[in-house]
Amino acid sequence: MGSERQVDFLLIGGGLASAHCAAELRKRGAQGSILLAGREPEPPYERPPLSKEYLRGEAGREDAYVNPPSWYEENEVELLSGTNVMSLDPAARTAKLQGGEVVSFDKALLGTGAMVNILRVEGAENEGIHYLRAYGNADAIRADAEAAEHVVLIGGSYIGAEVAASLTAKGARCTIVTMEDVALSRTFGEDAGRWFHELLESKGVTVHGGEELEAYEGDGRVTGVVTKSGLAIECDTVIVGAGVRPDAMLAQRAGLEVDDGIVCDAKLESSAAGIYAAGDCCSYESVIHGRRLRVEHWDVAMQQGMHVARNMLGDDADYEVVPYFFSDLADWASLEYVGPASEWDEEIWRGDRESGEFSVWYLKDGRVAGALSVERSEDLAEARRLLADRVDVSAHTAEIADPDSDLSAIGA
Numbered sequence: 001m002g003s004e005r006q007v008d009f010l011l012i013g014g015g016l017a018s019a020h021c022a023a024e025l026r027k028r029g030a031q032g033s034i035l036l037a038g039r040e041p042e043p044p045y046e047r048p049p050l051s052k053e054y055l056r057g058e059a060g061r062e063d064a065y066v067n068p069p070s071w072y073e074e075n076e077v078e079l080l081s082g083t084n085v086m087s088l089d090p091a092a093r094t095a096k097l098q099g100g101e102v103v104s105f106d107k108a109l110l111g112t113g114a115m116v117n118i119l120r121v122e123g124a125e126n127e128g129i130h131y132l133r134a135y136g137n138a139d140a141i142r143a144d145a146e147a148a149e150h151v152v153l154i155g156g157s158y159i160g161a162e163v164a165a166s167l168t169a170k171g172a173r174c175t176i177v178t179m180e181d182v183a184l185s186r187t188f189g190e191d192a193g194r195w196f197h198e199l200l201e202s203k204g205v206t207v208h209g210g211e212e213l214e215a216y217e218g219d220g221r222v223t224g225v226v227t228k229s230g231l232a233i234e235c236d237t238v239i240v241g242a243g244v245r246p247d248a249m250l251a252q253r254a255g256l257e258v259d260d261g262i263v264c265d266a267k268l269e270s271s272a273a274g275i276y277a278a279g280d281c282c283s284y285e286s287v288i289h290g291r292r293l294r295v296e297h298w299d300v301a302m303q304q305g306m307h308v309a310r311n312m313l314g315d316d317a318d319y320e321v322v323p324y325f326f327s328d329l330a331d332w333a334s335l336e337y338v339g340p341a342s343e344w345d346e347e348i349w350r351g352d353r354e355s356g357e358f359s360v361w362y363l364k365d366g367r368v369a370g371a372l373s374v375e376r377s378e379d380l381a382e383a384r385r386l387l388a389d390r391v392d393v394s395a396h397t398a399e400i401a402d403p404d405s406d407l408s409a410i411g412a
């Protein structure tokens, strides 16, 4: 039987959402005790560098820490790294930590993040097959890729595209194998996806679209991949970027409502009063979109973590921030996106695809459902406003298409 103690705020999961929740609680003057328990050995850190600067060896581990390690003590936030929260009892308002300690709490945040989808195909036991979520994964990829003759990326979405770009920039030979015909088309559509696809190819990345992994080859160490259509590619390192799924295991075992993530209302509160969720694990009722939403974006985890802190302190407000995402393909292109558009019936290009400075607007029934920017960040501010306000822009499509027009008057 473990010992027992009481905290005011229990933050479960040592990622971005929990770290920003803790910081916002203190910023807002919360006096109560805060305990942040995370499974990973490091203090909360940013994951985006793992496929970018950190993978290329341009940044160290500490550069990605959300707060310096000393911040937690200075701000009286008890950080328990390397500590799994084993179970949660919403009715008793207690949680059991690895090692047996039972913590009772007043308010709790579930910031348990997401887990990578594992492809369990023949040959998956071979060495040299990687996934990317944590520092240790990035270290192992770096070590393998440095010595590799040929790296194959499975998946043509962000992780596949970013890692291919980073490793190519470091001199590796990379090939992407992706189920979609066009890389990055799942989010951005075929037209914009084609722009990124061709960019990758122009920089030396081979892309095989419309191909699904059938098996890995190798006898101890991976020597190749084979696709369902019979395409065989020799390689000595594989990195899989096949998406993630919300880590809602603790919530599910606790009897909270779980669907695609931990089901929350518009205030980010779960089916148990006083227990909230934020970040990759949170499926919330979006007032802006008029539907349930779960996204895996750095900015969303951060914003939601802070929002939960404010609601824990009594704000009791709906979460109404338009989700924002960014991605870098080495120093070849930076993209930003607001949305997410689940479907659209019109695409408007604003700017010049040849120069690599443009935005693409995704419209549904005359309203902005999403927008992508490549080097035109200023467009996104307008898109975000028009999306949030649900402005009917059908009479303004020519202005949107004109890269020199001022959009601030639309819907103002």
Ligand SMILES: Cc1cc2nc3c(=O)[nH]c(=O)nc-3n(C[C@H](O)[C@H](O)[C@H](O)COP(=O)(O)OP(=O)(O)OC[C@H]3O[C@@H](n4cnc5c(N)ncnc54)[C@H](O)[C@@H]3O)c2cc1C
Pocket (backbone or CB within 6 Å): 012, 013, 014, 015, 016, 017, 018, 037, 038, 039, 040, 046, 047, 048, 049, 050, 051, 083, 084, 085, 086, 111, 112, 113, 114, 132, 133, 134, 159, 247, 250, 278, 279, 280, 281, 295, 296, 297, 298, 299, 301, 324, 325, 326, 327, 328
């Ligand atoms: C390689 C990579 C690159 C990315 N690049 C971008 C990008 O360019 N732009 C962008 O917008 N987003 C990017 N993302 C996504 C972004 O990093 C995530 O959306 C963000 O990290 C989510 O934060 P989180 O706090 O919800 O979850 P996480 O960061 O996943 O943190 C959750 C933590 O909780 C821990 N945990 C789970 N269960 C328990 C438990 N029971 N007890 C204790 N601890 C637990 C997990 O181990 C994990 O450490 C990237 C992600 C990766 C992996």
